[in-house]
Amino acid sequence: MLDLGGFPMSAAAGSAKRSREELECLRPERKAKKRESVDDDPDLDLSSDIKGIISALHQIREKALKDGQKKAEETIKRQSLMKALLKSSKECESSLKTEYGKFQAAYEKFCKEKQAHIQTFKGKKEKTSLSELEKACTEKLASAEESLKKKKQVKCTNKAEESPSKTSNSIGILKTTSFLNV
Structure with a gap:
């Protein structure tokens, strides 16, 4: 028994005291045992696993x-980009059609002018x-x-000496050749 400063203790009081002291000493062990029992409890393990799974599901x-x-x-961005590209494509197509029309008109004008120039050139060439040819013919006729x-003149001089009737023939030939020149 414990001695409490020289006062005798009764057995019941001593056992109560002892049991408190033992309880206090045992409490940390009980707490540890409770902790161990909590960790060893399959229901608590299952509960913590479920909480972990739920937490993981929430994260997912x-x-x-x-x-x-x-x-x-991203889909919205792609759609807006596609709309912008489509609009740009339509504008390009419209511009291309306009420019093609201008080109076609210019090409047709060019072809007409080319044909006119060719005709003019052919006309000039023919002229x-x-x-x-006219010059050449004129020169040949003149010669x-x-x-x-x-x-x-040679014949006339020779014929004048021979006969006057032949000279009239040569005058007729001269008149015929001068008529051809005109």
Whole structure:
């Protein structure tokens, strides 16, 4: 028994005291045992596992929502980009049609002008060749007339000596050649 300062204790009081002291000493052990028993309890393990699974599911759900939002934003961006590209494409197509119309008109005008220039050139070429032919013919006629005159003069001088009737023939030939020149 414990001695409490020289006062005798009764057995019941001593046992009560002892049991309190023992209880106090045992309490940390009980707490540890309770902790051990809590950790060893399968229901508590199952409960904590379920909480972990629920927490993981919440995280997955939040991530899925964020991913869904990102995909929705990307889809919206893609759609707006596609609309802008479509609009730009239509503008380009319209501009291309306009420019093609202008080109077609200019091409047709060019073809007409080209044809006119070719005709003019052909006309000039024909006129030039005709005038060259005319010159050549005129020169040939002039040289032929000269040679005829010379021949006639020679013949006339020879015939004048021979007969006057032949000279009238040569005058008729001269009149015929001068008629051709006109």
